[in-house]
Amino acid sequence: MTQLPSKSSTISPSLDRHSPHLTEDEVICLDQVAFGYSRKRLVLQDFGLSIRRGEFLTLLGPSGCGKSTILNLIAGFHKPLSGRVTHSGQVVKGPSARRGVVFQGNALFDWMTVEQNIAFGFRFKSLPKYEQQQQVKTIIELVGLRGSERKYPYQLSGGMRQRVAVARSMVVQPEILLMDEPFAAVDVQTREGLQEELLKLHEQVAGAILFVTHSVEEAVFLSDRIVILDRDLGGIYHEISIQLPEPRYASMNRVSEAFNHYRTELYLKMKAIS
Ligand SMILES: Nc1ncnc2c1ncn2[C@@H]1O[C@H](COP(=O)(O)OP(=O)(O)OP(=O)(O)O)[C@@H](O)[C@H]1O
Numbered sequence: 574m575t576q577l578p579s580k581s582s583t584i585s586p587s588l589d590r591h592s593p594h595l596t597e598d599e600v601i602c603l604d605q606v607a608f609g610y611s612r613k614r615l616v617l618q619d620f621g622l623s624i625r626r627g628e629f630l631t632l633l634g635p636s637g638c639g640k641s642t643i644l645n646l647i648a649g650f651h652k653p654l655s656g657r658v659t660h661s662g663q664v665v666k667g668p669s670a671r672r673g674v675v676f677q678g679n680a681l682f683d684w685m686t687v688e689q690n691i692a693f694g695f696r697f698k699s700l701p702k703y704e705q706q707q708q709v710k711t712i713i714e715l716v717g718l719r720g721s722e723r724k725y726p727y728q729l730s731g732g733m734r735q736r737v738a739v740a741r742s743m744v745v746q747p748e749i750l751l752m753d754e755p756f757a758a759v760d761v762q763t764r765e766g767l768q769e770e771l772l773k774l775h776e777q778v779a780g781a782i783l784f785v786t787h788s789v790e791e792a793v794f795l796s797d798r799i800v801i802l803d804r805d806l807g808g809i810y811h812e813i814s815i816q817l818p819e820p821r822y823a824s825m826n827r828v829s830e831a832f833n834h835y836r837t838e839l840y841l842k843m844k845a846i847s
């Protein structure tokens with residue numbers, strides 16, 4: 574079976590996500606970005622943010638503060654009015670397979686099977702058909718969808734549909750995966766399972782993740798770093814690094830003392846701006 578490159582094979586060990594002093598390398602940089610849907614009302618002003626290679630960064634913040642807007646700017650769906658968004662030093666000019674996107678409404682194609690939906694991830698990337706098939710097969714294993722390859726979205730549970738959406742974005746091994754409240758619509762138990770799978774996947778497949786959620790617990794469980802955005806003009810209100818015992822996906826982390834400590838700190842910060 575073709576292996577998707579692991580972090581250890583594609584990224585130098587110095588960029589391992591849990592090596593504390595070695596994650597300085599930026600993959601995405603927003604520098605003095607201003608953006609508004611109309612010129613009369615800006616959503617972001619003089620906004621700056623860096624995302625390091627391989628890191629799991631989460632944005633938290635009140636509704637309407639600009640989280641989805643930031644993801645859309647990085648994806649290349651919007652252009653800043655001023656300032657710049659760069660990916661490995663190059664200005665982002667439009668969507669690219671190097672930046673994967675998973676939104677809440679997962680947008681699978683009803684008329685395509687699981688494997689066809691996942692293979693759709695290759696639309697921006699030229700790769701021989703045979704290799705595409707091998708990569709699809711590998712990612713199907715990784716997200717636990719073996720046996721469902723020929724099913725259509727209507728035959729899947731909400732959690733399985735989300736797995737297909739994640740697999741479709743990850744199959745092309747993006748350098749960053751942008752995830753906008755991807756698990757918000759599934760029940761709590763499924764959501765916890767998906768979080769654990771995402772962390773396992775993140776360990777195996779190279780790339781950073783920028784995640785948006787309204788759940789403090791989800792943010793703490795998943796992230797290397799959390800940024801809380803202010804209500805006004807996307808200012809950064811608070812930033813915190815999360816250190817929990819390995820393996821990060823262990824469900825016991827959810828009841829650890831450290832987890833509670835981070836949750837309380839973030840809860841109070843969120844309260845202060847709500
Ligand atoms: N397509 C659009 N046209 C006009 N205004 C928009 C559009 N999309 C978002 N906005 C406005 O831009 C601001 C930021 O929206 P954004 O969707 O980025 O917020 P958010 O932080 O993702 O909120 P939520 O947590 O509710 O998803 C809001 O005031 C919103 O009303």
Ligand SMILES: [Mg+2]
Nearest residue numbers: 640641642753
């Ligand atoms: Mg949003």
